Amino acid sequence: MEKDKLEHSIKSKLSSYESAVNTDNLWAGIQAGMTEAATGTAVSSASATAAKGGILTSLISTKWILGLSVVGLIGIAAIFYFQSQHQNKQSEPFDQRSTPNTTHIASTSATSSSNKEYVGSEEIKKTGHNRTSNNSDIASSNVNSNPIEGVVSKNSESSLENTSHSTSSTMMLPQNEPSKESSPLGVNPTSNPSSHQTSEEFPSTNESNISSSSVAQESTVTKIGDTKNETQVELATEVANQSTELEELSTSKTSLVYSNSLENMAHFNLTKMDATTEFIGSLPPNKVTCPSFGGGSRGGLRGYFVGEVQAIPYYSIPRITALSEEGELWKQNKLETEKYLETFQVNAVGRYQTNSGLYVHGGVGYGQLDEKFDINLSQTITTVEDLPVIIIIRPDGMNDTIPAPLEVTQDSMALYSTYNYHRMVEFTAAVGYEIALNSALAVYGDIGMSVNLYTSRSGYHIVDNVDVVSFDERPVFKTSTGYKLTGGLGLRYYTENRVVLSGGIDFRSHLSNWIRDEHPIELRYTDIGLRLGVGYVF
Amino acid sequence: MKETEIISGCLRSQASAQRALVDTYAGYLFTVARRYMPDEASAQDILQEAFIKVFSNFHQFSKEKGKLKNWMSRIVANEALRRRKKYMDYHQSEDPETLYIKADPKVWSDLHEEQILALVRELPDQYRMVFNLYIMEGYDHKEIGEKLNINASTSRSNLARAKAILRKRIIQTENDDSWKKINLNIV
Numbered sequence A: 001m002e003k004d005k006l007e008h009s010i011k012s013k014l015s016s017y018e019s020a021v022n023t024d025n026l027w028a029g030i031q032a033g034m035t036e037a038a039t040g041t042a043v044s045s046a047s048a049t050a051a052k053g054g055i056l057t058s059l060i061s062t063k064w065i066l067g068l069s070v071v072g073l074i075g076i077a078a079i080f081y082f083q084s085q086h087q088n089k090q091s092e093p094f095d096q097r098s099t100p101n102t103t104h105i106a107s108t109s110a111t112s113s114s115n116k117e118y119v120g121s122e123e124i125k126k127t128g129h130n131r132t133s134n135n136s137d138i139a140s141s142n143v144n145s146n147p148i149e150g151v152v153s154k155n156s157e158s159s160l161e162n163t164s165h166s167t168s169s170t171m172m173l174p175q176n177e178p179s180k181e182s183s184p185l186g187v188n189p190t191s192n193p194s195s196h197q198t199s200e201e202f203p204s205t206n207e208s209n210i211s212s213s214s215v216a217q218e219s220t221v222t223k224i225g226d227t228k229n230e231t232q233v234e235l236a237t238e239v240a241n242q243s244t245e246l247e248e249l250s251t252s253k254t255s256l257v258y259s260n261s262l263e264n265m266a267h268f269n270l271t272k273m274d275a276t277t278e279f280i281g282s283l284p285p286n287k288v289t290c291p292s293f294g295g296g297s298r299g300g301l302r303g304y305f306v307g308e309v310q311a312i313p314y315y316s317i318p319r320i321t322a323l324s325e326e327g328e329l330w331k332q333n334k335l336e337t338e339k340y341l342e343t344f345q346v347n348a349v350g351r352y353q354t355n356s357g358l359y360v361h362g363g364v365g366y367g368q369l370d371e372k373f374d375i376n377l378s379q380t381i382t383t384v385e386d387l388p389v390i391i392i393i394r395p396d397g398m399n400d401t402i403p404a405p406l407e408v409t410q411d412s413m414a415l416y417s418t419y420n421y422h423r424m425v426e427f428t429a430a431v432g433y434e435i436a437l438n439s440a441l442a443v444y445g446d447i448g449m450s451v452n453l454y455t456s457r458s459g460y461h462i463v464d465n466v467d468v469v470s471f472d473e474r475p476v477f478k479t480s481t482g483y484k485l486t487g488g489l490g491l492r493y494y495t496e497n498r499v500v501l502s503g504g505i506d507f508r509s510h511l512s513n514w515i516r517d518e519h520p521i522e523l524r525y526t527d528i529g530l531r532l533g534v535g536y537v538f
Numbered sequence B: 001m002k003e004t005e006i007i008s009g010c011l012r013s014q015a016s017a018q019r020a021l022v023d024t025y026a027g028y029l030f031t032v033a034r035r036y037m038p039d040e041a042s043a044q045d046i047l048q049e050a051f052i053k054v055f056s057n058f059h060q061f062s063k064e065k066g067k068l069k070n071w072m073s074r075i076v077a078n079e080a081l082r083r084r085k086k087y088m089d090y091h092q093s094e095d096p097e098t099l100y101i102k103a104d105p106k107v108w109s110d111l112h113e114e115q116i117l118a119l120v121r122e123l124p125d126q127y128r129m130v131f132n133l134y135i136m137e138g139y140d141h142k143e144i145g146e147k148l149n150i151n152a153s154t155s156r157s158n159l160a161r162a163k164a165i166l167r168k169r170i171i172q173t174e175n176d177d178s179w180k181k182i183n184l185n186i187v
Helices: A003-016 A023-041 A044-057 A062-091 A112-125 A133-141 A151-152 A156-164 A165-169 A196-201 A228-240 A325-333 B001-013 B015-036 B038-055 B068-087 B095-098 B106-108 B111-122 B126-136 B142-149 B152-172 B176-180
Strands: A105-106 A212-214 A220-223 A254-260 A267-273 A302-322 A344-352 A360-382 A391-392 A397-404 A405-436 A439-462 A468-471 A482-494 A499-510 A521-537
Touching: A003 B126, A023 B015, A023 B038, A156 A482, A156 B111, A212 A521, A220 B106, A302 A325, A302 A360, A325 A521, A344 A397, A344 A405, A360 A439, A405 A482, A439 A499, A482 A521, B001 B015, B001 B068, B015 B038, B015 B068, B015 B126, B038 B068, B068 B126, B111 B126, B111 B152, B126 B142, B126 B152, B142 B152
Parallel strands: none
Antiparallel strands: A254 A267, A302 A344, A302 A521, A344 A360, A360 A405, A391 A397, A405 A439, A439 A468, A439 A482, A482 A499, A499 A521
């Protein structure tokens, strides 16, 4: 009974009790909140600071500096890491690097292959072909057109290997002194009396100037001169021009593949094409050139996989569409101070980049957009004055009474600002094309779509610099996914050690309306940003 | 303005109807907010946010859901709960001896609404929430448990403790002049 009495008493007393409340103040606050809700814009202390400082302050805000610092540190760490890797590789015997006007053959198994070639040469000698290893190399290199083709064919396997290592094999031989007496390809018939047969096939010439400099792991054709032998001329021209992207020197299982073909900067790998045989192999040069380098004529889907971290500060431009008179009124009252926005995105992107220049990339990123809108909130307040009449005392002692105004109308103006904080996870997919400007620098362009999932949309609004109300979640915004059209245009620099630096313009157009349908405006953004990236070529 | 006119006007987002709604129900809803919040400023914040939500979601109101007053009252209560989850410690405790205090039933009817309200607002947070939701809003203990993320048994226990505390304090203040010191001018 007591229980019922307690509950009943409290409930009956409080259920109808009305506390005193100043409804004018309450209504003003509600109006501000409603207008803010209709606009979908917000305010924060950080954004207020940005608003005061302008776009420059916004661009160099702490968050962006932190983001760029992280990307920079990752890049520096990557460079140091791969620098050390590169030094380790340099200490290995078969790392080959190109120099201007030279031709390099990089081979992970140069020593063994050279030995084999030497053995091969020995085998050829045993078959009666009295040649030096150099001769054997050159001859076998021209197996299709050389007069000794038939001889070589008797020992095709070994000669083919020699073909594949035509230059490498010379590495194992004592250096031939450049001599007018030497054969066109560095063979000095006089130094090898038993090479008469070779001499017939490779007539010696006084003008022959091809010399081989034998270095432990490097062979360099330093000069290619005239030759009387047509085949040798063809070979010399072929090597000198280095214009073929894929130079198959033999129709057999082994071939010499140029990885890049620009004159004076050729890098080519010695690759044994027969998968069944041992890997003679190519060690990709440490200096990664643009995958599209060479004009993309090598084409195909072969290419690189590139992992990249991107940091993109944006300048965002709101696109507002009024759907009703109310929305149009809001647009008219809106001040042009909402340009102070902080938009930032960090992406982790994987890119497959073909040698033809075409690439596709996909990635995931985390982004923010802090927006601020300033609105002039005008309202008319009508108050009832407690003055029924005005009494005027005339000189004659009589009084006139004039009805006093019962209502006093007063216009008031308030500046209210709303700040919103949007946080989102974004998934992006795009296709692009890269054009190499030289071996290290390329220009790229890409276009794609992104889908973002909003993780939070908080904010609050301020009326005349006084915090009125804050929102953990802004009900004015849609919480569904958003879609964007994305694009980019910029430059990539392929450093040594496979690190790729990129910088360029990034563009995003928000396709989805941010505001819920029941509100009188639509809000979308166009973002223009600076895409900075650090990547690694795998 | 009649309630039906207010409703139809609010559905069309007419400012005059919205203002009328505020004028009509602000006092009652402020009482609801004050029951949940221990300080006036928080109660006013909640009231304002609740009205904004009412107007933003007015299309969701239907008479099938009950009276407009009760619908708005629940919005205020939910807003208070949302605020409580963020700002308040829900792990307070109260002396169990208060469970055994008895009070004279006659006392209840003699109390002014502001006095009762003050007593309710002095309750520890976890007891006040359960008391309001059960006694005033009419939720059962299962619903309260879901709202407050507690067990239904805990809700029952908290309600019993809340009542006990109220009885104790009423007895303590029966002959206490402190009642007279309660400021009834809230705003």
